Amino acid sequence: MPDLLLEVKNLSMHYDTLDGNVDAVKDISFSVKSGESFGLVGESGCGKTSVAMTLLQLQPDNSVITEGSIKLDGKELIGLSENDLRKVRWDSISIVFQGAMNAWNPVIKIGEQIREAMREHYPENSKQENIEKIDELFKMVGLDGSISERFPHELSGGMKQRAVIALALSCDPKIIIADEPTTALDVVIQDQILNEIKKVQDLLGLSLIYISHDIAVIAEMTDKIAVMYAGSIVEMGPTKDIFENPVHSYTRALLDSTPSIRGEKRKLKSLDGEPPSLINKIDGCSFAPRCPDRETKCNPTEHMRLVEIAPDHFVDICSQGKQ
Amino acid sequence: MLVYTIKRFFEMVIVFFLFLVISYLLFNAIPGNAFSSLLLNPLLPPEAYQKTIEAFGLDKPLFERVQLYIINFFKGDFGYSYTYYPRTPIDLIAERLPRTLMLFSIVNVVAFYTGFLVGKILAWRRGSKSETWITIGSVFSYTVFYPWFALMMLWFFGYKMDWFPLGKFLVPEKWYDSPYASDEIFYTLILFTTISSFLLFLVFIFTRNIESLQKRRNARLFGLIILASLATMYWTNGEAALKRFYAADIAYHMILPTFTVTLVAFAGTALLTRTTMMEVLKDDYILTARAKGLSQKRIRDRHAARTALLPVVTSFIFTIITIIDGSVLTESIFSWPGMGQLILEAVVQEDIPLAMATFSFIGILALIAHFIADISYAFLDPRIRIKAEN
Structure with missing residues (x-):
C-alpha cells in the first residue's frame, strides 16, 4: 500500500530502571496514511511521549525496545545506525516538542538554529536560499521574517511555539509529530497555534500525529484517534466514530470528564483511583481496577488485544464481555 | 554596551x-x-x-x-624601594612583571583550552572507563597540595630524570660571552609569542564562517602550516638567528614550571566544564538538536559546550587572579625571578613602598580580570547583553 506512510506494528518498549522494568509501551500497532492526522490521547504517564520518542528513535539510553517494527515509507527505523537515523530525522519525520520554551538553545539566534538543520539535510543549498525559505515558513505560521535575527529569550511563548512549527517544517518532512504543543500556552494562543498547525498541514499535505491529554483538542485536530491507557491502546478508530459511539469504558470515562459547551449542562464524572504503576506486570485488563463496568459488561481476565468491531474501529477485547 | x-x-x-x-x-x-x-x-x-x-x-x-x-x-610616583634604593618600585616591577606574565599567560591559555576540551569530552563520554580514570586524575591534580606537587615534579623531571633544569631563568655559563642582555632576549621571546598567538587567533576568527566543516578544518590546517613556516623563517634569518641559542635557553627553563602549573590549573576547568556540560546535556534543546539530525560532534560542540562555556569562563577569570598570587609559590619553588618573588621579598623585608606597589599591581590585574569577565560574559550570553543595553 503506497499511501500507508507510517506503520507501527506490535511495538513494545520498557525502561530499565533500578526498581525494575517499566513497561511504557505495550504491544502497540497503528498506521498513518499520508495526509491523515492521527491523534494519540491518554492521561499523563500513559506512554504517549514514549511512543513519540520511539518513532524518532530518540528514546533515553535506558529504554529497550523488546519487539515490534516502525516502518516509515516502507523503511524500517528500528535497528538503523545513528548515521542513517540522522538522515531520516527532520527530513522525513519531525517533531514539535512539549515545551517550546526550552526547545531553543538560548545562545544561538533562531534563524541560525533553523538553518543548521537545513544545512544538515540540504548541504547544496546556499545561505540565501535557506534564508528565503525560512522567511516563507515564518510567513506561513504568522511570524515576521526579522525573528530570524532574534534570540529565543526575546520572543513570547506563542512566538516561540510558532517558530518551533516553522522549524519542524524547515526540511519538508512527510510527517510531523506534535507532542502536546500547546500545553504551556494560554487558551487564546492555544487556539491560534492549533489553527496554524491545521492550516499548514492542509497546505502542505502533511501527515500529523497529534499527542495530547486533551480529548477536545484531539477531536478538533484529527481524523483518527487512538486512546491509550497504561501503555496500551484500548480503543482506536475514526474520530467521529469514537466520539459518537465510544465502546471502551475508559474512552467513555475520558469523554464524560470533558465539559461540552453546546450540550446540556451535566455533572462531570471523574474516575476513582489512579493509573497503575507500569513497573508491575499486569495480568488481564490494566483498566479493570478502575473500570465502572467491570462487574457487569466486561471480562477483565482477558489478555489485552484489539478486535475490530466496526470498519476501522478497534477496541480492547475485554470490553466485549464474555464470549 | x-x-x-x-x-x-x-x-x-x-x-x-x-x-x-x-x-x-x-x-x-x-x-x-x-x-x-x-x-x-x-x-x-x-x-x-x-x-x-x-x-x-x-x-x-x-x-x-x-x-x-x-x-x-x-x-605615577611610587616613591623609592627601601631595600633596593635608589631603584623605584616601578623600575623593579617593569623588570619582573613580563617574566611572570609570560609564564602565566601561557599557562592560562593552555590550561583553559585543554581543560575545556577534556571537560567536554568527559561529559560526552559519561560512564566510560576512560572518563572515570581521567576524572579521578583531574580530582587528584585539583586537590593536591600544590607546593608538594611542584617539588615532586621538580624532583622527578629535574633531578631523577634530569630532563629539565632545576629552576632559575637561565644557565649563567652559557651567557658569559653573550652579546645580548637576558631581558632583551626575553622581550624578543615575548614579542614573538604575542604576535604568533595573535596570528593564530586571526586564523581561527577568519575561518569561523566557512559553512562546510571539512573545508574549515582544511583552512585551519593550512593557516597553521603557514604560521609554522613563517616562525621557522624568522628564527633562521637575520639577527634572530643569533638570538636563537639564548632564547632556547630561556624557553627550556620555562617548560617545567609551565607544565606543572598547567597540570594543576587545567583540572579545575576540566571538572567544572564536565559538571556544567552534564547539566546542559539534560536540557530540551539538546533533544531538539538530536531530533534535527545534527551530527554528534556538532551537538557536543555547538549546542552543549557553547552553553556550558559561560560559568567556565567566569570561574576561569577568577582563577587567573589566584594564579597571579599563586605565582609567589611557583616562583619560589622554581626560583623564577618574577613578580611572585618580588612580592615575597618586599613583604618579608617590610619594604613598604615596594610592597604597596606590587600589591597595587595585583589589585589592578584583578580588577582588569573582573572587567574582562563581565564584558566577555555579555559577549557570550545574549541574555545579559540585552540587559546591559537597556
Missing part, C-alpha cells in the same frame, strides 16, 4: 581607590619596616636621622601621608 562598559569602568576606579587606602593603612599597622631598622643604627647622627625622616615624609600624620601617597600614586 558602551554605557555599560563606562559604568563598569567607573566602578572599578572607586574600588581601586578603596583598595589603595585600605592596603596603605594595613601596611602602616605593621610595626616597623625596612627603613626603620636601617635608621635604628646607633652610629647615625640625630640630625641625619631627622633629615631622612623628613625627606621621606615619615614625620607627617597618617591621614596626610595616605592623601599624599594616593595623589602621588595617580601621578
Whole structure:
C-alpha cells in the first residue's frame, strides 16, 4: 500500500530502571496514511511521549525496545545506525516538542538554529536560499521574517511555539509529530497555534500525529484517534466514530470528564483511583481496577488485544464481555 | 554596551581607590619596616636621622601621608624601594612583571583550552572507563597540595630524570660571552609569542564562517602550516638567528614550571566544564538538536559546550587572579625571578613602598580580570547583553 506512510506494528518498549522494568509501551500497532492526522490521547504517564520518542528513535539510553517494527515509507527505523537515523530525522519525520520554551538553545539566534538543520539535510543549498525559505515558513505560521535575527529569550511563548512549527517544517518532512504543543500556552494562543498547525498541514499535505491529554483538542485536530491507557491502546478508530459511539469504558470515562459547551449542562464524572504503576506486570485488563463496568459488561481476565468491531474501529477485547 | 562598559569602568576606579587606602593603612599597622631598622643604627647622627625622616615624609600624620601617597600614586610616583634604593618600585616591577606574565599567560591559555576540551569530552563520554580514570586524575591534580606537587615534579623531571633544569631563568655559563642582555632576549621571546598567538587567533576568527566543516578544518590546517613556516623563517634569518641559542635557553627553563602549573590549573576547568556540560546535556534543546539530525560532534560542540562555556569562563577569570598570587609559590619553588618573588621579598623585608606597589599591581590585574569577565560574559550570553543595553 503506497499511501500507508507510517506503520507501527506490535511495538513494545520498557525502561530499565533500578526498581525494575517499566513497561511504557505495550504491544502497540497503528498506521498513518499520508495526509491523515492521527491523534494519540491518554492521561499523563500513559506512554504517549514514549511512543513519540520511539518513532524518532530518540528514546533515553535506558529504554529497550523488546519487539515490534516502525516502518516509515516502507523503511524500517528500528535497528538503523545513528548515521542513517540522522538522515531520516527532520527530513522525513519531525517533531514539535512539549515545551517550546526550552526547545531553543538560548545562545544561538533562531534563524541560525533553523538553518543548521537545513544545512544538515540540504548541504547544496546556499545561505540565501535557506534564508528565503525560512522567511516563507515564518510567513506561513504568522511570524515576521526579522525573528530570524532574534534570540529565543526575546520572543513570547506563542512566538516561540510558532517558530518551533516553522522549524519542524524547515526540511519538508512527510510527517510531523506534535507532542502536546500547546500545553504551556494560554487558551487564546492555544487556539491560534492549533489553527496554524491545521492550516499548514492542509497546505502542505502533511501527515500529523497529534499527542495530547486533551480529548477536545484531539477531536478538533484529527481524523483518527487512538486512546491509550497504561501503555496500551484500548480503543482506536475514526474520530467521529469514537466520539459518537465510544465502546471502551475508559474512552467513555475520558469523554464524560470533558465539559461540552453546546450540550446540556451535566455533572462531570471523574474516575476513582489512579493509573497503575507500569513497573508491575499486569495480568488481564490494566483498566479493570478502575473500570465502572467491570462487574457487569466486561471480562477483565482477558489478555489485552484489539478486535475490530466496526470498519476501522478497534477496541480492547475485554470490553466485549464474555464470549 | 558602551554605557555599560563606562559604568563598569567607573566602578572599578572607586574600588581601586578603596583598595589603595585600605592596603596603605594595613601596611602602616605593621610595626616597623625596612627603613626603620636601617635608621635604628646607633652610629647615625640625630640630625641625619631627622633629615631622612623628613625627606621621606615619615614625620607627617597618617591621614596626610595616605592623601599624599594616593595623589602621588595617580601621578605615577611610587616613591623609592627601601631595600633596593635608589631603584623605584616601578623600575623593579617593569623588570619582573613580563617574566611572570609570560609564564602565566601561557599557562592560562593552555590550561583553559585543554581543560575545556577534556571537560567536554568527559561529559560526552559519561560512564566510560576512560572518563572515570581521567576524572579521578583531574580530582587528584585539583586537590593536591600544590607546593608538594611542584617539588615532586621538580624532583622527578629535574633531578631523577634530569630532563629539565632545576629552576632559575637561565644557565649563567652559557651567557658569559653573550652579546645580548637576558631581558632583551626575553622581550624578543615575548614579542614573538604575542604576535604568533595573535596570528593564530586571526586564523581561527577568519575561518569561523566557512559553512562546510571539512573545508574549515582544511583552512585551519593550512593557516597553521603557514604560521609554522613563517616562525621557522624568522628564527633562521637575520639577527634572530643569533638570538636563537639564548632564547632556547630561556624557553627550556620555562617548560617545567609551565607544565606543572598547567597540570594543576587545567583540572579545575576540566571538572567544572564536565559538571556544567552534564547539566546542559539534560536540557530540551539538546533533544531538539538530536531530533534535527545534527551530527554528534556538532551537538557536543555547538549546542552543549557553547552553553556550558559561560560559568567556565567566569570561574576561569577568577582563577587567573589566584594564579597571579599563586605565582609567589611557583616562583619560589622554581626560583623564577618574577613578580611572585618580588612580592615575597618586599613583604618579608617590610619594604613598604615596594610592597604597596606590587600589591597595587595585583589589585589592578584583578580588577582588569573582573572587567574582562563581565564584558566577555555579555559577549557570550545574549541574555545579559540585552540587559546591559537597556
